[in-house]
Amino acid sequence: MVFHTELMIRLARAPKSLSLGRGDTPDTDPDMTWLSTMIQKPQADHGFPSAAISALAPARIAKLRPESLARGRVLHGVLIADALMLEDSVQVLTTLRDSRGDEVLLAIKHAVASDATAEQVRAKYPRGARVAVKEPMLHKHHGSFISLDNPANVEVISYLSDEQLERYAGMAPAALRVEGNKLFQDGSFEAAAQAYALSAVKCEQEEERDRVLALSNQAESFFKLGRYEQCVDAASAALAVDPRHLKSLYRKALALLNLQCYEWSCRLLSNVLGVDEEIDQLHERCQKLAIQSKDISSIMADIHGFYRAWSEGEQAPLFPEVADNVCQVEVKKCEDQSKQRGRGLFATTNIKKGELVLTSNSAAFERGGNISVCNRNASIRFLDMAMKSPRAYKQIHSLASMAAGNEREVPAMELFQADWATPENWSSVSTDSSREALEGISVERVFETVSVASFNPTGPGPDENTQRLLYVGTWLIPSFINHCCVGNVCQRLFGTTVCYFATRDIQAGEELGHCYIIAGHPYRRTRLDFECACKKCELERQLDEDLAEVTGCYRDLAEANFEFRLKGETDIPGMVAKLEKVLATKLQEEEDRQCMRAVHWSLYLIYYQKLRRGNVVALPEGMVPAGEVIMEAIHRFSAGNLCSKWCLEMMAECARDKEAARRDGGGGAVWEAGERLRRQGHL
Structure with a gap:
């Protein structure tokens, strides 16, 4: 429009x-x-439609054939009713009258998000506005109506009515x-x-x-x-x-x-x-x-200041506004095509463990509630962005190629960097924004993009056996980070800004990987809609049959209680002993055994908690690793993961070793502040 x-x-x-x-x-x-x-003077049709509309032949309501798309035609008319939104379907309904006086109900899908007010709906499709409907299809079902899936197919040529224009002329x-x-x-x-x-x-x-x-x-x-x-x-x-x-x-x-x-x-x-x-x-x-968009260390200073303010005060301070910084990364084709990976995000410089890798502000962010509603609202906002800005349209199109299966198309990084326009090049990079977008918007592609590229984590629900959606968020450059169960970056969300930190040293040219789900689940692979080829998943597949009983026990514990509270009569020491026996006989390398211990971290955690409380008899010396060994496994193979931080905190309590826990959190006040934020839902 x-x-x-x-x-x-x-x-x-x-x-x-x-x-x-x-x-x-x-x-x-x-x-x-x-x-x-x-x-x-008002005209019969005083609008100036886009090139896409101008190239089409005019249509009339009386000439539309039911259930047949009027290809190559456009219907011009005036909106003669106050638009309203159907809440259940998020459709906007209004009535259109053409130049011959014929009228038809117009149903426009995906035009507004579910939280739009009645005033906003009426302002978007005002009574008296002149519109052009591209390639309409007339439906005959309990009356006649035209239904449009794509709001870009309705152009509002004039938001002022003929009466207003005539009055304004004088x-x-x-x-x-x-x-x-x-x-x-x-x-x-x-x-x-x-x-x-x-x-x-x-x-x-x-x-x-x-x-x-x-x-x-x-x-x-x-x-x-x-x-x-x-x-x-x-x-x-x-x-x-x-x-x-x-x-x-x-x-x-x-x-x-x-x-x-x-x-x-x-x-x-x-x-x-x-x-x-x-x-x-x-x-x-x-x-x-401007400084932050080019110097990522200046953002780290703000983050440290935020944590210091939090650790010293009673109330959580607002996270400071930060710029998108993508100076240390680039989108490239993945070299290992055997893993069926198209594009990925790669480091362009050496990055040390604990350093900030990139920051990104959300393109769309919907909090809590129903995931389908959140996805739909995020998609509608994406669609609206694309119709308003040529740059946003190109950015979204670059993500949409993932949904279309064209993951070999590599976008230029200039598309995502700050200071992309200057007074000198403005006329070439800025056009009549909506018109460019109108030519190629695909609602299905945008919805698929949000589904593929968004994060939608869950948290504890109203009772211990349920979970709730925390948010649906889409960030542009982070969407190119591929999944890896043993990732080299971890994600932290501050408001609607996402920050990625290195969980180990990263070399220039190395691909960034982030675990899309909680890394410490042995049934993690069933939550992915693709086959992960990382070392952790390969080891799990190798030991699937041998660890079937242990994995089943873990799954039962997780599904019964998300926080693994000390309930039930499960033989935890027996499960730990069996797990250690399989690891000792089937895996030759200690690093591989540590990797699998990180996967089953909760069994060791519950064992040590029960042991400290006197609820179980200790296993013979040498049959189970010390708590410090388990913490080292988690630190190595699940670093930065939120559940790993919980585990490190509790394992440190069991092992009476707070300093070991602080290794993963950055030390001292930063760790304590981070944990306070987590407990109150800010992380």
Whole structure:
């Protein structure tokens, strides 16, 4: 859904000698002719649809054949009802009337998320708006209706009704701006942007102040809609008239910040520092993010400060705003094609254990509740992003190739890096955002992308035998990290920012791997929808038959109680003894035995807890490894995993060795603060 505001801006910049009537010469820009005639008099169809729509032949409701797609055709009409959302299906319903007066119910799927308000739904498809429906299909089931799976197939050509346009035609620019303000206050940001554009177009040469105010307000409307590229364009048009208009400077800089163009934003504000406190604060914020996007050590300083503040205070402080930093990684094809791995994320420099590898802010984030609802809402927000921004469209398309099975297509890293645009290249990298996206959006592809590329961890539910969804989150660059049960990075979530830390030394050119699920489960492989070829899984397959009884015991314990509390009469010492016997007879290397001990960490944990409490008789010396040995196994083969931190903490209690536990957490106050955060659900 779009309205061609760029054309409005062009007309606002045009010389006032340009004719505004129907008598324009053949040399007059046709785009501007349309705008001029739209201002003066409503037309039967005063819209200017996209290239995808303009290339289609017109259709009429009366000529649509039931259950047959009108290929190559477009239905133009006016919305004559207040749009409403069906909560169960998240469809938007409204009524369309074509030029012949025929009417049909319009059902638009995936147009808004389930948390959209009634006002937001009506503002997105306002009564009186002119729309174009691409390749409609008429259904006959309890009446006639057109159902659209893809909201991109409905273009809102004008958010203002014919009556509004006719009334606005006789208004002065200042009065038009007041009308735009009313629409803005009502939350009708698209209609407000259109009204402001009309105001800017009507300004005469001596009305420069009115033009600046109209374009600046239009920029604010676009910002509210998340259309940051268009916000930059509108604010730039205002600044072309008055280069020191502070509100336009601020709005443009804020839009650039949201587009991750930090250096451009800093330069823009540098000449007006000391004039306004909000501008100074925004400049400082942009400077900090610009440094963070290139220097990952500056982010680590903020993380350490966060932990220190937490360890010293009673309440958890807010995690600081951080920039995306992908300077140490790149997307490449995986060399080992025998494992059926397409693309992966690789280190471009040597990274030491414990160092920060990358940071990423979420592209979509839905908290808790039903996983299907969260996935659907995240997908709808992705779809909306793609229709608003050409850059977001390209980013999502790069992820979508995973869902399409085309994992050999390697995107350029410039697509994900900050400061991707400058004043010099802006016209080439920024286009009429929605139009580019409209040409190729596939709803199915976007939904598959969210399903494949998102994280959806669970946590303890309302009772001990249930779990609940914590969130569904999608991060762009981290989506390229492949699964590995013995990964070299671990994930930490701070708000909606995800940070990856090295769990061991990583060499330049080495692929990053992260365990998608809890690493310490012997039935872990059944939770994956692919065959993992890591060392841990290969050892498990080798010992499947020998450890069937032990694995079954572990599964029963896990399913009965997620936190492995000391319940039941299971012969834990017997299971531990059997496990150790199999490892001693079947595996020759101590490293392999340690790997399998890390998999069955809970059996050893419960054994030592029961032993300390006097609930079991100790196994003969030498039959079971010491607690320190088990902690070393977990530290080596499940480092950074959340369940491993629980285990290390409790094993240290059993072994009376807190210092050993702190090795994995970074030591001292950082470890203690991290554990306090975890217990209160912040990690």
